[in-house]
Amino acid sequence: MNMNIAVIKGDGIGPEVVSEAMKVLDAVAAKYGHTIAYEQLLMGGCSIDAYGDPLTDETVAKAKKADAVLLGSIGGNTSTSPWYKLPPKKRPEAGLLKIRKELGLFANLRPALLYDQLKDACPLKKEIADKGFDMVIMRELTGGLYFGERKTEEVDGVMTAVDTLTYTETEIRRIAIKAFDIAMKRRKKVTSVDKANVLDSSRLWRKVVEEVAADYPEVSYEHMLVDNAAMQLVKDPAQFDVVLTENMFGDILSDEASMITGSIGMLSSASLNETKFGLYEPSGGSAPDIAGQNIANPIATILSAAMMLRYTFDLDAEADAIEAAVRKVLVEGYRTGDIMSEGCTKVLCDEMGNLIAERV
Ligand code: IPM
């Protein structure tokens, strides 16, 4: 197969971790007889520096032409970087939100899985970690609070900020269908997370999820309030299979879920639209504090590349090979600093990439 992949390395640790994922993809291509054409694009802070814009329309057009996008991370230190002196629409994050919207990437899958080998890195009590967990957070990605109208203005002499949270039935239905479809391929359980005791958008969410659930009699589902979900994630994460939720709740809960896997450096993600096209990125941020030191954990990005092979290119065996290689390296005791524990061998970012590529 010939794969056309747009690569956005981005800012901070992005270039380091994406280079390792490309290394692993190249190893897969060589082993299975595929060819990959990469086109490097700019987004985020580096695009602001080059073009004065976090994401140009030309870049969007090029990304649209690719089969898939592999993304590192964008953004810098929000208190010290000059990018954050710019108006909000010109900051790095605006580029990320724009590419999600322009490419219609409404479904964000964030799998959180506790590897046996990383139980020591899990901050939860041993008896909870020992039970393990394997869930997918299905986050709605192009609606809700992050895309509603916002403004800050003086009202009766008082500075007032407004953000609007809107969801249509259509937006809720399409993400709910994705969640139930994925649940059918897993343990057939959906936990839909909302704040229906307060928010209208959540009450509509609940109603539409119930309608969709009726079409999936084999899938058991439940509703859970978001504050309770935050608590249940640390109390009993093993109960979750597919967690379906709106944009902001998913943003927050997926960071929490990543932390209990041992490190945010382990959490991959796929952002999908209605076609085979997808954008694949680690769930973690640009980590400007450790950028350029070759110490970041590239595993989340490497696992995101595996998701790309699985969801965009339907190459399940190749995706399995990457996931097995990651597992092997962990079994052999290699760790980057963030997941290091006693008796293991500490390796740098590029060494981790080499180890995984060799084992593909
Ligand atoms: C994420 C990030 C982004 C988001 C930010 C950088 C806009 O936190 O992908 O989770 O909130 O979606």
Ligand code: MG
């Ligand atoms: Mg986030």
